[in-house]
Amino acid sequence: MSDRLPGFSTLAVHAGAQPDPTTGARATPIYQTTSFVFNDADHAASLFGLQAFGNIYTRIGNPTNAVLEERVAALEGGTAALAVASGHAAQVVVLQQLLQPGDEFIAARKLYGGSINQFTHAFKSFGWNVVWADPDDIASFERAVTPRTKAIFIESIANPAGSITDIEAISTVARKAGVPLIVDNTLASPYLIRPIDHGADIVVHSLTKFLGGHGNSLGGIIVDAGTFDWSTGGKYPMLSEPRPEYHGIRLQETFGNFAFAIACRVLGLRDLGPALSPFNAFMILTGIETLPLRMQKHCDNAKAVAEFLAGHPAVASVSYAGLASDKYNQLARKYAPKGAGAVFTFSLKGGYDAGVSLVSKLQLFSHLANVGDTRSLVIHPASTTHSQLDDAAKIKSGAGPDVVRLSIGIEDKEDLIADLEQALGA
Missing domain, CATH: 3.90.1150.10 (Aspartate Aminotransferase, domain 1)
Incomplete structure (x- = not known):
């Protein structure tokens, strides 16, 4: 192609995908395998030490899932993405990187009922505390900010009423507070709204819904906008401080504008384990094409x-x-x-x-x-x-x-x- 940027429909069909180099298959194959052979001992060590990119084990990453991740990141205008087992799993993995026990996050009161339940009850066992705000009253988000606030969470189009959230206004509150804005874009899909264009730092989806579109496969995804400086103020040690499990690597310093997506993969998905089935990734990819x-x-x-x-x-x-x-x-x-x-x-x-x-x-x-x-x-x-x-x-x-x-x-x-x-x- 020329230097022109592909349009949305072209990205929905082509982003992240190439003909299979071994067989020439045009559709993305289903790599239904648990693990991948290393070239040698040095190759294995470099993969485990985050010194090289590649496939280790399907719980951490898979070539079919990688095409899905690149495609959704392209559609949303993000730097990188991570696919997981469900929309709920995406929310757990995201907040695990941001919150320590006793920390708070602000959430719009108009949310999917399952998210309200997850935030109110399940997250209590992690010591994460939700503070509710009214998306029709932007000032309520400002009033909810405390020194323990680590994120703001909203839906672009709220479930169940289909109300539209003023993303830019709430993004302004998040910027002032020095915390990332997380936007659940499930009901809109990037075809209707791209939250990153309006100030979102992280976008999540239940892939089960409009992206997959056919009611046949569960999945979730996290998109990193690459817009937030995780090293500021020491609020986010998972990203800014040396990681002992990776020989002291600072993820923000090493991976720059896709550090959050890397953290979700190598700290969240690796240890919590909500991996997306490659078969489901294939089904969702097929849905995204239309x-x-x-x-x-x-x-x-x-x-x-x-x-x-x-x-x-x-x-x-x-x-x-x-x-x-x-x-x-x-x-x-x-x-x-x-x-x-x-x-x-x-x-x-x-x-x-x-x-x-x-x-x-x-x-x-x-x-x-x-x-x-x-x-x-x-x-x-x-x-x-x-x-x-x-x-x-x-x-x-x-x-x-x-x-x-x-x-x-x-x-x-x-x-x-x-x-x-x-x-x-x-």
Whole structure:
């Protein structure tokens, strides 16, 4: 190619991949192996000492996974990436590099219910403390900062309501506090929003959702923006201090603008072990090839469905940033001009019982706990994904008792509307 930078669709197909040098296979092979042969004793020692790059053991890295990592890093505009077993695993590995026992991180209150549960309960056993802030009140992030704050965590498009977060404004707070901004970009995908362009230092995804896109493989990924100086102020000793397990190497000093991705691999993935299966990496890579086509159809369908629901007499309200009347529409125009995503919520006039009843009457929509599938999905969050929260917390997170969440697929929009119409009528 010439010196021109490849476009998004080209990167989605080609980034990170080359024909297999041994067989000429054009699709990335599945390297279904546990380990890799060393050239000699010196080669093995250099790999284990971080003096050379290469394959050792699939828990730490794998050639199939490496193509996936390079592709997502290219799509997000990052310097490097690390694929792991799930989106939850990505969050654990990221925060392990940043937090010591007793440290805090600030999180937006509007998050996926599983993340709220993980942050509130599971992370307590590590001595990591979450402090909640309101993404609609930027000042609440500033008020939450303390000397123990080590990171800020938000979602670009929040689950379940599909609200848009003001990434740049919160990035300003993070910069002032001297901490990295972590953005979960799962619902947007880099096709709609690239958080690094708006000030994010670290991006995470559940690859299970829109990037994979077909509801068949679990995975997560961490993207290093290469924008944060980990040596400042001694806040992040995992990156700035000598690592005894690697003969005193300082990761920030040695690896520069991809030091965080290296830390996640050689300190997090190596020891915690949430490795991504090469087969799942292959499946997700295949899904990413059609990401631009799917995401645009997802968004176009979602807008049509949201407009239908907004005019239905059984519906009390619709929360979809793509609607001109929605409170997040201006943010959607700024951050996601190609579309406001495919996940949103609506409230039924009949309350909790009406929500539970509706999901049982839909025929084309699948009632399950996932988003980002080619198929359209439905769930009642208050009785499922957010059921561990009390009513006040459910409402604050956008999952009140009367709320139904939709993940709109790539079917014909007329069929989706017809299914909702019959279920609401019933």
